[in-house]
Amino acid sequence: MEQEYIITIFSENSKGxxxxxxxxxxxxxxxxESITASESSVGGIHQYxxxxxxxxxxxxxxxxxxxxxxxVLKVYVFTPEEVVQQEIALYKVAHNxxxxxxxxxxHVRILEVxxxxxxxxxxxxxxxxxxxxxxxxxxxxxxxxxxxxxAVSRYNKxxxxxxx
Amino acid sequence: MENTPVxxxxxxxxxxxxxxxxxxxxxxxxxxxxPVYDALYGYREQLNHILVRHEQGAVHAAEGYARVSGKTxxxxxxxxxxxxxxVTGLADALLDSTPLVVVSGQVGSALxxxxxxxxxxxxGITQAVTKWNCQVKRAADIPAAIARAFYIAxxxxxGPVVVDITKDAQQERAPFRYEKVTQIRSYTPCxxxxxxxxxxxxxxxxxxxxxLLLVGQGILTGGAEEELAAFMEKSGIPAACTLLGxxxxxxxxxxxxxxxxxxxxxxxxxxxRECDLLIAAGMRFDDRVTGNPKQFGANAKIIHLEIDPSEVxxxxxxxxxxxxxxxxxxxxxxxxxxxREHEAWIEEFRACYDTEYRxxxxxxxxxxxxxxxxxxxxxxxxxxxxxxxxxxxxxGQQQMIAARYSRxxxxxxxxxxxxxxxxxxxxxxxxxxxxxxxxxxxxxxxxDGGFQMNIQELCTIMQTGAAVKMVVLNNxxxxxxxxWQELFFDRRYSFTExxxxxxxxxxxxxxxxxxxxxxxxxxxxxxKQLAESKTxxxxxxxxxxEGNVFPMVPAGAAVSEIRWA
Numbered sequence: 114m115e116q117e118y119i120i121t122i123f124s125e126n127s128k129g130x131x132x133x134x135x136x137x138x139x140x141x142x143x144x145x146e147s148i149t150a151s152e153s154s155v156g157g158i159h160q161y162x163x164x165x166x167x168x169x170x171x172x173x174x175x176x177x178x179x180x181x182x183x184x185v186l187k188v189y190v191f192t193p194e195e196v197v198q199q200e201i202a203l204y205k206v207a208h209n210x211x212x213x214x215x216x217x218x219x220h221v222r223i224l225e226v227x228x229x230x231x232x233x234x235x236x237x238x239x240x241x242x243x244x245x246x247x248x249x250x251x252x253x254x255x256x257x258x259x260x261x262x263x264a265v266s267r268y269n270k271x272x273x274x275x276x277x
Numbered sequence: 278m279e280n281t282p283v284x285x286x287x288x289x290x291x292x293x294x295x296x297x298x299x300x301x302x303x304x305x306x307x308x309x310x311x312p313v314y315d316a317l318y319g320y321r322e323q324l325n326h327i328l329v330r331h332e333q334g335a336v337h338a339a340e341g342y343a344r345v346s347g348k349t350x351x352x353x354x355x356x357x358x359x360x361x362x363x364v365t366g367l368a369d370a371l372l373d374s375t376p377l378v379v380v381s382g383q384v385g386s387a388l389x390x391x392x393x394x395x396x397x398x399x400x401g402i403t404q405a406v407t408k409w410n411c412q413v414k415r416a417a418d419i420p421a422a423i424a425r426a427f428y429i430a431x432x433x434x435x436g437p438v439v440v441d442i443t444k445d446a447q448q449e450r451a452p453f454r455y456e457k458v459t460q461i462r463s464y465t466p467c468x469x470x471x472x473x474x475x476x477x478x479x480x481x482x483x484x485x486x487x488x489l490l491l492v493g494q495g496i497l498t499g500g501a502e503e504e505l506a507a508f509m510e511k512s513g514i515p516a517a518c519t520l521l522g523x524x525x526x527x528x529x530x531x532x533x534x535x536x537x538x539x540x541x542x543x544x545x546x547x548x549x550r551e552c553d554l555l556i557a558a559g560m561r562f563d564d565r566v567t568g569n570p571k572q573f574g575a576n577a578k579i580i581h582l583e584i585d586p587s588e589v590x591x592x593x594x595x596x597x598x599x600x601x602x603x604x605x606x607x608x609x610x611x612x613x614x615x616x617r618e619h620e621a622w623i624e625e626f627r628a629c630y631d632t633e634y635r636x637x638x639x640x641x642x643x644x645x646x647x648x649x650x651x652x653x654x655x656x657x658x659x660x661x662x663x664x665x666x667x668x669x670x671x672x673g674q675q676q677m678i679a680a681r682y683s684r685x686x687x688x689x690x691x692x693x694x695x696x697x698x699x700x701x702x703x704x705x706x707x708x709x710x711x712x713x714x715x716x717x718x719x720x721x722x723x724x725d726g727g728f729q730m731n732i733q734e735l736c737t738i739m740q741t742g743a744a745v746k747m748v749v750l751n752n753x754x755x756x757x758x759x760x761w762q763e764l765f766f767d768r769r770y771s772f773t774e775x776x777x778x779x780x781x782x783x784x785x786x787x788x789x790x791x792x793x794x795x796x797x798x799x800x801x802x803x804x805k806q807l808a809e810s811k812t813x814x815x816x817x818x819x820x821x822x823e824g825n826v827f828p829m830v831p832a833g834a835a836v837s838e839i840r841w842a
Contacts, residue, residue: 125463128412129400136405177587183409183429186463 117146118172119191119198119264122161123153123273125184133182134161141175143167147200147239147261155273158186164262187273191266198264202242204233205256206249219245230255281452286416287316289453290380290442291324293423296455299351301325301342301712303335307355308395310382312447314353327712327741330733332359334705336366337731340375341709344692345667345717347500349376349431350709356382357395360441361402365699367437368406372696373521374498376435378426386414386443399441408436414443416451421458428458433466433602434585435498467584470601470609478556478580478597479613485554487622488514489545489577491537494521494695495559495584501604502526502688505558508611513618515626517545519560520680524690528664528683534626538566540677540826544629546836552577559583559603562592563696564833572835582606636841637827642682648821649797651675651750655682657800658720658748661808666718666746667692667710671703671727674756677826679722687717701730704747708734711743718746718808725751725777732783738813739787746807749780749817752824760825764840784815795819 124130131150138145146164153160165172176188206212207230216223216233225232235245239262246257284292290313294302302324306314317326329335332354339350350370354360360381370377384393400412409429413422419442426438482488490512496505502525509516509526515534518525520541526533535542537549546568549555555574559582560566567573570592581588581595582603589598599606641652655678658666664684670676670693680691692710694702707721728749738745759773784791790810794803800818807816829840 129404129410132401133404140405174587174591177591181585181587183461183464 115166115168117164117166117193118169119193119196119262120161120163120165120172120176121189121191121264121266122163122179123186124159124161124182125186126152126157126159127184130159130182130184131161134163134179134185137175137179138165141171141178143171143175147259149261149263153273158273162261162263189266191264196264196266198238198262199236200239200242200262201234201236201260202245203256203258204235204246204249204254205230206233207253207255209252212249212252215245215248219248221245281454283450284453285312285316285447286419286442286449286451287312287447288319289416289419289451290423290447291316291320292453293420293455294351295320295323296457297349297423297427299324299349301327302351302353303327303329303338303342303709304353305329305332305335305355305359307359307382309356309384309444310353310359312444313380313382313442326353327708327737329705330736331731332362333365333701334731334734334737336363336377336379337369337699337702337705338709338712338734338737339377340366340370340373340702341669341692341706342713343375343377343709344706345689345710346713347689348713349378349427352377352379354379354381355395356384356399357397359395360399361397364402364406365697367403367439369694369697369699369702370437371406371408373694374435374494375437376430377437378423378430379437379439380423381439381441382447383412383441383443385445387445389443399439403439406437407439410439410441412441412443414446416446416449419446420453420455424456424458425461428461429464467602467605468586468600470599470606474597474599475606475609475613478599479610481554481578481580481597482512482514482556482610482614483617487552488512488554488556488619489534489549489552490514490516491555491557491560492516492518492522492525493558493560494519494525495582495603496522496525497689499559499584499602499604501559501607504604504607504611508607511611511616512614513616513620514556515619515623517542519563519566519695520693521695522560523680524685524688528685532623534623535630536680539568539830539832540681540828542630542681543633543828543839544626546828546830546839547629548626549574550576550836554578554580556580557582558607561588564592567592568830569833569835633828641678646821647797648824649794649800649818650824651678651820652682653797654748654750654800654804654818654820655679655722657804658808659684661804662718662720666690666720667714669693669703669707669710669719669721671721671723672698672700673724673727674760674824674826675722675724675750700727703727704731705734705737707745707747708737708741708743711745712741720746720748720807722748722750724756725749725753725775726755729777735783735787735789738789743813744811745813746810747813747815748807749815750820751777751780751817752820752822753777754822756824757826759823763823763825765831780815780817789813789815791815791817793817793819
């Protein structure tokens with residue numbers, strides 16, 4: 114059955130690695146919904162968080178094939194229930210009384226106020242940032258961007274520790 | 278660091294290759310690799326360079342060299358077309374787990390990414406067809422990159438790697454100090470065997486009444502031939518080989534029951550469904566082996582001895598995966614199991630062989646038709662070489678026939694493109710095999726189609742004097758495609774008929790002795806002449822035009838749908 118999976122990859126910070134990782138998803142015919150990459154808690158080691166919709170078996174097989182890449186340390190596959198996940202979204206919208214009301218109701222941060230627009234920030238699940246976007250749409254959204262999901266597992270220690 | 282010499286990056290390439298024990302390099306010079314070739318000139322006594330006629334020839338030759346010798350094959354090519362010409366060979370080596378190091382020249386680092394002359398993004402291109410690749414832009418980084426390349430290419434499950442070196446890095450001078458790589462923290466080449474898995478596997482083996490061992494190339498790449506023999510001796514279990522597993526045990530082993538797969542032997546193909554236990558050792562359940570994977574070993578528990586964790590449960594679910602190097606896991610298993618015999622069970626395989634002999638083999642080896650059949654040629658060659666030769670094949674009907682009817686006494690005696698099915702592999706691979714094992718006879722079987730795909734390498738034979746024995750089984754067709762057209766496309770022979778050149782003149786042009794056989798009466802003597810020739814020899818045999826390879830399990834079909842004609 115198709116569902117959402119969150120894949121966490123730890124790798125050396127080597128050039129071209131992202132390409133190698135995404136190649137496996139192309140090879141196994143899995144589309145990437147979102148992807149983030151940055152340095153992990155361990156210096157020199159990068160962490161990728163990739164969200165896909167697919168079948169468990171297919172995702173697991175892709176994970177093993179990614180793990181096989183020389184510079185990849187470890188790959189974990191999680192269901193949404195197994196992680197705490199968030200993403201950040203920025204919205205540039207026009208000044209407007211109704212928008213200000215939305216800001217208060219939706220627990221949205223104001224990052225910057227310009228003469229003719231304001232930049233808002235909301236963190237939450239994808240459906241929440243999307244919902245806010247839908248609410249703001251009628252008032253005119255000049256720009257909208259999402260970070261892609263980041264996630265930590267529900268285990269209480271750093272996943273990487275036992276592998277380096 | 279006072280005693281570390283300061284040398285050019287080019288010389289560092291050569292000295293690094295020598296430090297890894299490289300004796301032979303297959304290559305072709307060009308613009309961006311010229312500094313390395315210049316350095317090679319000074320080392321031509323220490324490093325044997327084989328000048329091929331096309332970079333695809335270089336990489337297949339390096340594969341043949343690696344497969345026959347167990348050493349790492351090395352190629353040296355220039356940037357742009359020189360490097361892209363190696364891509365097919367890299368893909369071939371990746372699928373067949375062949376250790377290769379391809380060193381490619383690259384445009385100067387200042388020109389990278391500018392569409393410079395003979396520039397391609399070789400790292401990007403080869404990411405999907407290598408085990409690992411890297412680009413080097415500083416002379417000082419060359420030794421470490423090559424050390425890493427060799428370590429990755431030959432450790433664990435072997436594979437091809439690419440080291441792409443910019444021209445300025447080749448020309449720059451830097452201190453040279455070589456240190457072999459012995460571990461990489463993000464890479465576990467040989468996972469440690471799990472004792473519980475081994476114990477569970479041994480328990481299943483001891484309980485099994487109808488077990489079958491499936492022998493893959495892992496036995497050869499792991500160098501576990503003796504360990505396999507010991508396991509078979511104690512367990513009494515019959516063994517079948519995959520195409521690439523052939524020659525891991527002698528074909529006359531009393532418990533050897535034949536080859537698996539689409540054109541494999543009837544016994545293991547049909548009996549895997551009746552087994553209560555399959556022990557897969559160093560094989561990956563390729564779809565050409567399993568047919569319909571749902572029915573393969575459908576009634577059996579499956580033990581999978583495998584070095585690459587990503588292969589476990591990929592195609593067929595393993596009840597007990599035993600992850601690790603078979604050279605390590607097989608003896609541990611042998612120790613745990615009880616001594617058994619399975620004579621009655623093995624007798625059932627023999628009965629199946631008799632069926633196959635009556636239906637197919639007899640008429641292939643001893644035909645009553647006037648046209649020569651491919652099988653009888655392979656059989657004659659096996660006799661003439663006394664089953665001691667390294668058999669190299671191209672891809673297609675002759676490949677399957679050579680695999681079916683060759684006889685093997687020694688390990689590493691069949692070199693063929695299994696996973697990628699690369700036509701044009703045979704001729705250059707045979708050259709590489711001869712260079713990798715000069716003391717052995719090397720006999721190539723190629724079809725008239727595949728032989729022409731890298732036929733320029735006849736000139737490499739001329740220049741190197743590699744004494745390759747070549748048999749072209751000429752049916753005037755792209756035979757395997759024609760066979761499928763006959764069986765599955767209503768005999769619509771769409772562009773499979775070949776109008777061939779005069780192979781005799783091509784041989785003559787390259788100073789290679791040649792003989793053509795059209796009559797069965799000449800065959801035995803001609804094959805003998807081929808076997809006894811001290812130099813390279815090309816034997817062209819005109820075989821039955823529309824000969825087919827049977828039995829055949831159609832792609833994706835269950836083995837019960839096996840076709841005999």
